[in-house]
Every structure is written in C-alpha cells, then in structure tokens.
Amino acid sequence: MISVKTALDIISEFPDTYLFEEVSLNEALNLVLCEDVFSPLNMPPFRQSAMDGYAFRYSDKDTYSIVGESKAGDSNNYVLKEGEAVRIFTGALVPDNADTVIMQEHVERVGETIHIQKMPSQCANIRKTGEQIKTMDIALKKDTKLNEAAIGFLACLGITTVTVYKIPKVGILVTGSELQKPGSELEQGKIYESNSIMLEAALRKTGVKDIEIIRVKDDYDATKTSIEKVLNTKDLLLVSGGISVGDYDFVKEALLENEVEELFYKINQKPGKPLWFGRKENTYVFALPGNPASALTCFYIYALPLLRKMSGYKNNQLKRVIANSKTTIKNPSGKTLFLKANLEGTTVEVLQGQSSAMLYTYALSNALICVDSETAEVKINDEVECIKLEL
Ligand code: AMP
Numbered sequence: 001m002i003s004v005k006t007a008l009d010i011i012s013e014f015p016d017t018y019l020f021e022e023v024s025l026n027e028a029l030n031l032v033l034c035e036d037v038f039s040p041l042n043m044p045p046f047r048q049s050a051m052d053g054y055a056f057r058y059s060d061k062d063t064y065s066i067v068g069e070s071k072a073g074d075s076n077n078y079v080l081k082e083g084e085a086v087r088i089f090t091g092a093l094v095p096d097n098a099d100t101v102i103m104q105e106h107v108e109r110v111g112e113t114i115h116i117q118k119m120p121s122q123c124a125n126i127r128k129t130g131e132q133i134k135t136m137d138i139a140l141k142k143d144t145k146l147n148e149a150a151i152g153f154l155a156c157l158g159i160t161t162v163t164v165y166k167i168p169k170v171g172i173l174v175t176g177s178e179l180q181k182p183g184s185e186l187e188q189g190k191i192y193e194s195n196s197i198m199l200e201a202a203l204r205k206t207g208v209k210d211i212e213i214i215r216v217k218d219d220y221d222a223t224k225t226s227i228e229k230v231l232n233t234k235d236l237l238l239v240s241g242g243i244s245v246g247d248y249d250f251v252k253e254a255l256l257e258n259e260v261e262e263l264f265y266k267i268n269q270k271p272g273k274p275l276w277f278g279r280k281e282n283t284y285v286f287a288l289p290g291n292p293a294s295a296l297t298c299f300y301i302y303a304l305p306l307l308r309k310m311s312g313y314k315n316n317q318l319k320r321v322i323a324n325s326k327t328t329i330k331n332p333s334g335k336t337l338f339l340k341a342n343l344e345g346t347t348v349e350v351l352q353g354q355s356s357a358m359l360y361t362y363a364l365s366n367a368l369i370c371v372d373s374e375t376a377e378v379k380i381n382d383e384v385e386c387i388k389l390e391l
C-alpha cells in the first residue's frame, strides 16, 4: 500500500508522450495549443480609419475640400493633394498619402467643404498596418488554452484550424452482476447502476466528448474482452468495481492478462483504498472501487489530473484551500481521509454520512476535507486542507 503523495507522484510522471490533433477553430474552445501559432498576415492588413470622419494630409490649413468617400470594405486608394480630404468611416482604408483622420464631430461641413473646428494631432485616428500583430509574429503561444477571445483573434488572422492536445477518448467499463440500468423496475437483489452516468457527467464537465460505456457482469471473460476492446480504441479506461479482493472481483487479473502494466495498487486512504493504476502504451487505466463515493473521490483526486494533463492543461489538480474546521474530526486509522464537506468562506463543516456507498452526502457537498494520515485529530477551529469540487 502506498501513500496518497506517492500515488500522485507516480501519476504525475504521465503522460510521457502527448497526442495531438488538428481541429477546426469552431471546435477548439477550451482546447490547448500544442505549438506556437504564427500570424499569416499583418493585422490590420492596411491602414484603417478608427473613426467616422475625414482623412486628409495634415497641414496648417483649416479648410479642406472633399474629393471622395472611403467606406468600410472599399478598395479605392485616393491620391490626395494638399487641402483635400476624403469622407471616411470606421474600418475603411485610409488613402496612402493621407496621414490624419479627424472625427466628424470636430468639423463643420458645408457642402463639399469641411472647416476644422478642433485640429487633431498629426497621425490621429489611424490604425497602423500590423499595429495589432505583424506577419510571422507569434499570435498565440504553445500551451495557450483557447477561450472565446483567442478563437476570435485567430479567426481575424484568417486561421481556420489549429493543432491542439488531443482530448482523451474515454471508455467506462462498469462491472457488477448486481447492477441494473435505470429505466426498468428494480429486480430483487439488484441496485441501479449509477457510476457510469456520474463519471460520464464528470468527464463531460472536463471537456471529454468521446465516451463509451460498457457494462459487464462479474465474469472474467467478459471483463477481459471488454478491457481489450477499450485498450484498442480509447486513451483512458475507467473501470468501475471488481478491483477488491472478493471471489468475483476479476478486474485486476483481466487487466494484467491484457498486458496492462500495473503502476500502483492500493492507497493508504479512505475512501478508495483499492484504487489500481496502470498503462498499456498510450492508454491509461484507473480501476476505481465500485462504491459510488469512492469511485468519484478517486476520479477527482487521481484520474482528473491525468486527464487534464493529457489534454494539455497546466493546473491539473482541483484547487485546494485552507479553512477552519467547524467540526472535530477523529482519524485513528492512520489513513488519509477525504471527507465530504461544506465549505463556506473560511470555514468548513464535515457532513453527516461519510459512507463510501452513499452519494447523497456527496450531492450536498462542495468540497472534500483532506486529513493527512499523520493527523490523528482535528479540533474545532483547526486549519484543514479543503479540495474544492469545482471542475
Ligand atoms: P465492488 O467494488 O465491485 O466490490 O463494489 C462495491 C460496492 O459498490 C457494492 O456494494 C456494489 O454494489 C456497489 N457498486 C459497484 N458498482 C456500482 C455502480 N456502477 N453503481 C452503483 N453501485 C455500484
């Protein structure tokens, strides 16, 4: 049995190679660039007016005659003589030999003549070519997570696809002969299967789109065949249940038979002691304990950071904060505890009902208190570490 820290250290060594893919920009939200993106053009690509007004050659005259019009999208490039101006609008091409734009509020127009009432400084109100970015400059750096602004920015450079860290494809293998899919009347001796939909929801929140759920009974052959299928098609496998030491727990054996290398098994923690982690080539496997609260805790603490790292994200652990405990916590077990809790400001309260079979408490909690294996007791008002359940 290893410590929580050792388990996290082992996981943090992976992935050792990343998978990339090219996606169109409209599918790139929240994905992470795996290479620098260079600008294919100057932005703006030409000198643009920043105002509705008049473009002219700066001089000490205060009267100019209007010789043409340049509206957004026009390609006309007027050649102005001294004393001439062009009616111009925001975003329109500024004639090459005009150097200044005056906003329309600062002139008096009489017919085809303008009288300047408030002279701007020379070069005012013109967006210079390449003022935002120049051709072949880095537009966005490797490891940038693309938000909506970044996507808009790349689009304004004419970019339509980007190469990003591939979001893992995930298989969820649910084991258990007692499990029944919700939707029909519950049979004697069975319970409704809840881990798959719960893990699927958590995965979706993390940005995973490709999720396949497979359900098997506690049957060695079916487990083995299903694992083989997922290993061939997915980047991450989450197995639920069947990883303890019961006579009908076949998952570990089936994983090893599929040549998945064991990286650790069993952590000194509560809940979630029988967590198993392994890999086969570029596919990683977490065999999560079947008890729903254990499965979810193991997902948050161990699977999520790896998943996020594979996706190119930088801050992969759930956020931890320190708060004062409103409750006394006893920890005679010498294990690290993850307790479902309610965090409010700087105080945190352990909730009733910590059994790993219960999801009810989890549904009401917004944090896990992490009590270190060395800490035998937390007194009221002591500082404790809290893991915020915000994905
Ligand atoms: P196991 O880890 O397979 O020994 O399962 C531990 C406990 O969790 C048992 O009481 C199972 O019935 C329950 N359990 C396992 N898998 C699920 C699941 N997918 N949904 C709900 N409960 C489950």
Ligand code: MG
Binding pocket: 175, 176, 177, 218, 241, 242, 290
């Ligand atoms: Mg089971």
